[in-house]
Amino acid sequence: MNPQENPEAFYKxxxxxxxxxxIWPSExxxxxxxxxxxxxxxTVEDIFDNLGAVITTKASSNGKYTSISINVRLKNPDAVIAKYKEVSEKVEGVISL
Structure with a gap:
């Protein structure tokens, strides 16, 4: 199930x-x-600014897409979901894995 198809069920x-x-807080x-x-x-990097996140990016072989990995310590599952929602609202066409 991906968040674009049924966001409420996905996040629940x-x-x-x-x-x-x-065990929260957790990475x-x-x-x-x-x-x-x-x-x-x-935009994605700015969403996680000031959280102590470790962010790495890697362009695809043809350079058309970029993968962004973000490792961050958050206080609870609600904080994780809030960041997913913020990215999906602010970045058009983003794919969350």
Missing amino acids: KLKAQLKDTS YLYKFIVKSSPEKIK
């Missing part, structure tokens, strides 16, 4: 899984794919 399931599998690894655009990459 994710929250339950995060509660069951982690969480986000993975996003965006069309290679400095503006889109910067």
